Structure formats: structure tokens, C-alpha cells
Amino acid sequence: MPDGSIEDIDWRAESIRIRHTKTQACSFLPLMAPVGEAVLAYLQAGRPVTDAREIFVRTRAPYRKLGLLASMVRQRLAAAGVTPSGKNGSHIFRHARAVEMLRAAVPRKVIGDLLGHRSTESTAPYLKLATEDLRAIALEVPGREMPS
Structure with a gap:
């Protein structure tokens, strides 16, 4: 979810807006109950207190949006031996x-x-x-x- 902000989640409609970085278009996808519950749990208990509007932020200060997701995934896959x-x-x-x-x-x-x-x-x-x-x-x- 590139640069996904809290405003991209419509809790009442149970949907999430995905902004596509290449085309700048938006898709609205259903927010499945287990995913919504996991995101909500993260926002309430796992996310550091910050004014940042991105859903997922760094776990260490400065608390800002996550960057370089591709390299993080590569590192985690390598660490897991995949x-x-x-x-x-x-x-x-x-x-x-x-x-x-x-x-x-x-x-x-x-x-x-x-x-x-x-x-x-x-x-x-x-x-x-x-x-x-x-x-x-x-x-x-x-x-x-x-x-x-």
C-alpha cells in the first residue's frame, strides 16, 4: 500500500483506496474483516504515537512513512533463507x-x-x-x- 494514509480507509463502507504510483489512478477494494481487524489492532496498539498520516510508519524515531519496502522484503526473504x-x-x-x-x-x-x-x-x-x-x-x- 504505497503511501497509504489513514484517510484511505473507509471503515463504514469496509473499503480501502489504493493509489497506484505508476498511473496515479485509484482503486477501491473491499477491506476484508480479518485485514480490517489487523489494521485496527495495529493502529490502536502497535503503531507509534505520531502525527504522520501514513498507516504504516517506522517503529523507531523519527516516526515517518516506511521507505524502500522492496529492499526490506529482499532482506527479510534472505534472512528467512527464501x-x-x-x-x-x-x-x-x-x-x-x-x-x-x-x-x-x-x-x-x-x-x-x-x-x-x-x-x-x-x-x-x-x-x-x-x-x-x-x-x-x-x-x-x-x-x-x-x-x-
Whole structure:
């Protein structure tokens, strides 16, 4: 949630506004109950007292927005002994979620919308890892044998 501020959460509507840094567009996504409860618990008991409006702030003074999330994720993955193939920053979570949605038969257009993409071509790289999944759900063309 890049630069997510407290004002981005609409508790009554149970939604959160996500501002996409590349396109400057906004998406409004449902705030699932367990996520909302976790964020609320963090805001009430885990977040340092600060005037900063960002939801997530540093745990040590000066209390300001978190920076360099990608490098933090890389460090934590390395510390945990996890070596992902390909990209290994915070972007891998976007890829993993896109593939998970594809496996759940979510249409590419919906996946692209959730990722904040303006075109379906932008979504394609996120789904290339799921080629085998696509083959598994491909329809047979009458009169043609499916490649194995």
C-alpha cells in the first residue's frame, strides 16, 4: 500500500483506496474483516504515537512513512533463507496474487483492474508463470489433438 494514509480507509463502507504510483489512478477494494481487524489492532496498539498520516510508519524515531519496502522484503526473504526465482522484492507478491487469481478462474481483465493496469497487455507478464495452469484449463479444439 504505497503511501497509504489513514484517510484511505473507509471503515463504514469496509473499503480501502489504493493509489497506484505508476498511473496515479485509484482503486477501491473491499477491506476484508480479518485485514480490517489487523489494521485496527495495529493502529490502536502497535503503531507509534505520531502525527504522520501514513498507516504504516517506522517503529523507531523519527516516526515517518516506511521507505524502500522492496529492499526490506529482499532482506527479510534472505534472512528467512527464501530464494525466489526471478524478481525477489516486494513485486513478487503482486505476481503471486495475480497467478493465484488466475488459478481461481478470475478473468484477466479483473486481475488487471485489481493490479491497477490500464491495458490487458500490462497484465500478461504477471501471468506468464501460470502457463501450465492455462494449458490445464484450455478447451480442446474439435478435430485437433492437444499438445502434451
